[in-house]
Amino acid sequence: METIEAPNVIIGAGAMGSAAAYHLARRGAPVVLVEQFAIGHDRGSSHGAARITRHSYADPRYARLMPAAFRIWRELEADAGEPLYIRTGGVSFSPPGVDYAARVAASLAELDVPHWRGTGAEFNRIQPAFGLPAGEDVVFEPDAGLLAASRAVALQVELARKLGGDRTRVLEQTPVRRIDLDGERPAVVTDEHRIIADRLIVAAGAWVSRLIPDLPVPVRVTRQQVLYFRPADPSPFQIGRFPVFIYQGAGEDDAFYGMPDFLGLGVKAARHGGPEVDPDANSPLIGEAYRAEVRRFLRGHIPALGDAAIGLTEVCLYTVAPDEEFHVDFLPVRRDVLVASPCSGHGFKFSSLIGRVLADLATTGATELPVDHWRFSGGNP
Ligand SMILES: Cc1cc2nc3c(=O)[nH]c(=O)nc-3n(C[C@H](O)[C@H](O)[C@H](O)COP(=O)(O)OP(=O)(O)OC[C@H]3O[C@@H](n4cnc5c(N)ncnc54)[C@H](O)[C@@H]3O)c2cc1C
Numbered sequence: 001m002e003t004i005e006a007p008n009v010i011i012g013a014g015a016m017g018s019a020a021a022y023h024l025a026r027r028g029a030p031v032v033l034v035e036q037f038a039i040g041h042d043r044g045s046s047h048g049a050a051r052i053t054r055h056s057y058a059d060p061r062y063a064r065l066m067p068a069a070f071r072i073w074r075e076l077e078a079d080a081g082e083p084l085y086i087r088t089g090g091v092s093f094s095p096p097g098v099d100y101a102a103r104v105a106a107s108l109a110e111l112d113v114p115h116w117r118g119t120g121a122e123f124n125r126i127q128p129a130f131g132l133p134a135g136e137d138v139v140f141e142p143d144a145g146l147l148a149a150s151r152a153v154a155l156q157v158e159l160a161r162k163l164g165g166d167r168t169r170v171l172e173q174t175p176v177r178r179i180d181l182d183g184e185r186p187a188v189v190t191d192e193h194r195i196i197a198d199r200l201i202v203a204a205g206a207w208v209s210r211l212i213p214d215l216p217v218p219v220r221v222t223r224q225q226v227l228y229f230r231p232a233d234p235s236p237f238q239i240g241r242f243p244v245f246i247y248q249g250a251g252e253d254d255a256f257y258g259m260p261d262f263l264g265l266g267v268k269a270a271r272h273g274g275p276e277v278d279p280d281a282n283s284p285l286i287g288e289a290y291r292a293e294v295r296r297f298l299r300g301h302i303p304a305l306g307d308a309a310i311g312l313t314e315v316c317l318y319t320v321a322p323d324e325e326f327h328v329d330f331l332p333v334r335r336d337v338l339v340a341s342p343c344s345g346h347g348f349k350f351s352s353l354i355g356r357v358l359a360d361l362a363t364t365g366a367t368e369l370p371v372d373h374w375r376f377s378g379g380n381p
Pocket residue numbers: 011012013014015016017034035036037043044045046047050051052053174175176177203204205206207208211224225226315316317318340341342343344345346347348349350
């Protein structure tokens with residue numbers, strides 16, 4: 001058993017852990033990054049070609065953080081020398097009686113983010129690929145777009161290695177069996193290592209409560225099923241002609257999202273949310289009932305996709321906290337253990353910013369970014 005002592009240790013090389021490693025290495029801080037699978041694996045929450053990014057949040061506390069998140073993604077693109085954000089425009093819509101689009105519009109107005117608001121009938125005239133019910137409430141944000149997800153994770157690990165040199169150590173295929181918190185410093189135990197950390201960052205996604213059984217907030221792990229459609233005429237669904245979309249209906253489960261054809265994979269569409277699942281037993285198979293549900297939504301909103309062929313499917317995991325709130329904070333009992341559990345199906349766009357927050361908290365104990373509402377106490381002292 002090798003004993004390693006390190007100032008900063010990160011468990012998990014997904015969107016959050018890789019971002020924290022990159023931001024720590026960027027400021028010259030030594031870091032050990034431990035991942036149970038290979039970097040870029042498809043067993044967690046961060047794989048796949050793309051994720052939606054937007055300022056369009058019904059919750060203004062999240063919307064207010066997006067200008068900073070967009071800026072920090074720009075810095076990563078500059079360090080990496082390649083684009084990760086693709087501007088496609090984004091449409092948020094909800095039926096009469098559901099105030100989702102109205103709250104999105106209010107957030108965008110508060111931030112002075114350019115946007116258009118109108119009805120389903122008006123939007124269908126602007127975007128003929130859509131066939132929204134005439135009375136739908138619709139908000140269009142030109143700056144919304146895609147983030148190249150898997151590429152971003154790979155680049156952050158690459159940059160952590162490049163910027164950190166021998167101050168960065170990445171242990172792949174190295175499952176952490178447990179975290180010992182009874183000593184003066186936290187220790188991470190794997191089959192071959194005992195890693196003693198000055199500061200430990202737990203960015204373990206769906207496995208977080210296995211490593212921290214008495215996590216201050218309950219989280220549920222749910223199965224996400226993604227479909228990629230191949231419409232007979234793909235041209236109206238290309239980037240530049242078709243926006244990312246987010247729909248919130250009356251029921252909690254009545255929420256769907258999707259994006260234009262990216263990298264030739266087809267038009268992505270999925271329901272937001274799914275059944276609880278064991279993260280180690282997430283079957284890749286997607287049943288007929290779910291496919292029919294997504295098709296039903298598409299027939300009523302983007303008709304050309306409703307009966308299109310499905311060319312590809314993908315499964316993934318959400319780690320869902322109450323109210324879909326993020327949690328990025330020190331454990332109440334230990335000021336040397338940070339937990340990053342920001343998912344609930346909308347964390348990727350914030351991962352660059354969360355990496356910055358984790359590096360700030362790990363190196364100085366504080367951050368200037370206004371994320372108190374992500375504390376376990378919810379920002380209450
Ligand atoms: C289908 C889908 C669509 C989404 N769409 C969007 C979107 O459009 N926009 C958006 O902003 N967000 C979106 N999200 C959410 C976003 O992708 C997640 O919030 C984000 O990827 C979470 O990253 P993470 O680093 O917390 O989790 P992960 O990427 O799962 O990383 C956790 C890592 O920890 C490792 N790990 C766990 N336990 C151990 C252990 N014991 N030892 C070592 N390593 C361990 C895991 O193997 C994993 O690599 C979506 C998520 C899904 C699933």
